Amino acid sequence: MMKKPLLVCSALALSISSVITPLTATAALPHTVNNQQLPSLAPMLEQVTPAVVSIAVEGKQVSTQRLPDSFRFFFGPDFPSEQVQERPFRGLGSGVIVDADKGYIVTNHHVIGGADKIIVQLHDGREITAELIGSDEMSDIALLKLSEIENLTEITLADSDKLRVGDFAVAIGNPFGLGQTVTSGIISALGRSGLNIENFENFIQTDAAINSGNSGGALVNLNGELVGINTAILGPNGGNVGIGFAIPVNMVKNLTEQILEYGEVKRGVLGVQGGELTSELAEAFGYETNHGAFINQVMPDSAAEKAGLKAGDIIVSVNGKQIRTFGELRAKIATLGAGKKATLGIVRDGKDQSVTVTLQEATLSKVKADNLHPGLAGAEFANTTADDGVKGVKVTSLTDNSMAARYGLQKDDIILGVNRKAIKNLGELRKALDKNPNVLALEVKRGSNILYLIIR
Template sequence: MKKPLLVLSAIALSISSVLTPVAATAALPQAVSNQQLPSLAPMLENVTPAVVSIAIEGRQVSRQRLPETFRFFFGPEFPTEQLRERPFRGLGSGVIIDADQGYIVTNHHVINGADKIAVQLYDGREVSAELIGSDEMSDIALLKIEKTKNLTAIKLANSDSLRVGDFAVAIGNPFGLGQTVTSGIISALGRSGLNIENFENFIQTDAAINSGNSGGALVNLNGELVGINTAILGPNGGNVGIGFAIPVNMVKSLTEQILEYGEVKRGVLGVLGGELTSELAEAFGYETNHGAFINQVIPDSAAEKAGLKAGDIIVSVNGKQIRTFSELRAKIATLGAGKKAALGIVRDGESRTVDVVLQAASQSKVKAESLHERLAGAEFANTSADDGVKGVKVTRLEEQSMAARYGLEQGDIILGLNRQPIRNLGELRKALEKNPNVLALEVKRGNNVLYLIIR
């Protein structure tokens, strides 16, 4: 009967001997062998004040079709469609890129449809923000807060210098919990084909990114911004170690265009093509399958003027390697119209450099309800040189739509809003963001100028 007791005593003794060193370890000083333990804390103390939380409020407009029997009771003129509004709220993150001017960059989808944007700074202060401009196709938005003391801006890195394996730290506001920091590495570069955005050239990271991190910062170990967190890949919207960020070089180019023009003026090369397969590379005398293959050069395009030909393989833009056609498309689009680019190409097995001046993209069209619900049913675009005047043109109009009922006609050119000149979609969007109760539209119709009052 004594054997079990002996065994238990032996077990207790061995547990005690195992636990004793752990207790002793807890009493060790912070430094080991006169060396400080590695920590990200010193870097984060300088960076985290530049990352903010964003809360939005807005109204979502939806169409509801009413039964045709209503016309029996109220007459054939009774509308069978009704616009309904319901309030919504959202949370996200943002990054201060200019402390003097109060500029904050975030994702377009974070502030899309917002009537009110509130920013909470790292120290707990809450301030309201104004939307300067945004670009849905690249998912970037630029905000401005009024002059606020003691703002901290983040330094911008060169995202073209990133390498797979570099350490990365993600900072944001996941699930509205407050500022959270996660770390990992750069898992891949130039990710595309995810159908998240129209122009995709993502940095992929395994640093944990969750809902609410959108618009937050991805930084390197120097505390410099390398990307804006934008999306996650997961079955339930949670972290599975695959997150995506927009490269900071792309963000910088887009925000500069928004500040200068009120919108993004996309550059166009004028080529059609696809991914470079190993078979195509071998057939055209190229040793690897990194690059963008040109199937066709559009007549009178920037590419044709620069001397590009079908069969050329574009391998770099401004000295930076191109891996896929999607990456080429994203880089060219975000460089901006009128910008010069040096393209590295392979033709007949020989490498050469071609200089090209990018042309402006064709007219971008915007659904008017995305600007203001009382303009629903219209489609707008910037005027062209053929119109002879700068403004916003009604390119399409649905019959019996709200915009049509207020008197807009297809072909109208909006020259002003509430006595404020309107020269492009960016200026119209900015004016409508103030959500005025009355819209006094100065409209050019044919050779006449008239006012349409929308209440």
């Protein structure tokens, strides 16, 4: 399923890009041909491939088109300024079973974004309906739950912080809808960012061939452990140029744990501004290499200020793991989650130091409602807490004459419930709307009053 053209096409597959020399890993067991032992990935793959699934989605794309002002001149000022259109779509992708007992599957947000129906095809041919537990567009991760959980195989998670450039990697997915395909490559680089693929980027780069349909598939090591979720490629026409990207599994684990606990990702915030560490900056501040994140400003009353960070500090590690770029720092901090403690290794005045910081929560995470429900198109939502301490979803902005406005929503309204079910955050609202109810009865707090708005 395609995501953003530009130079980036989000849909993956990997193919054999080099001849693999004899391997010492336990997964590459020898295979005898003409009395000679050759390495083979088959024994490992026989254990792993049942954990990788194909995903087919159906849904409706909601778009708004601004009408000419002359329409309002002829039909009156109450005539809508925008026209809402719905177009059906279908898409294919891949996913990975990470918990067989509960039927949890990890995939990309862009694979299932806007889907009304999600069908998962298992390795043995079974087709099972899945529901969306939650997703995070900014990191392109989604968590699904299968409606049936019998005879499932889950994949073991590796520690992606232990990856090294040159490690062999194997990708499994559903390129071009052909069915499950296994291909191989190596890890070309780590901590890639600044690609404008996602908002939070800390990619594993591989040199393997990438093709459409493998988004959400597994990138595994030679022991059959998951090291990343394939998410994007770099290519002029969506084809292979030998540069593909995967989201590290440690980042995926942090995000899915937050989705399960809160219904959404509670993003951590450090409260610093900065940039990449150049060789000139490193020399000026007494640091021998240019790996790290340079801080040029610490925000007042932020987690960073409370921990004692200062402008001019160079952050070189998070929880003992090396930081290469400011983009990598941003992604790791954001996905650790609000309220989590992190130990930062820093260089100050040429000396190594360590500080412990408690991450704050992002104060405002806005979501456009156009893809949540057609009747809410034109509204923008964010988590909030009312003056009386009640949590809900606030309407932060509203387009005039939009569908949401015509149904009676107003700016600063706080949604407290949907169809008699309490809503405390965007994750819970999204989950309620993913069931695609025919009628929405919104419990809304407007000032000191509580009212219901009916949206069809």
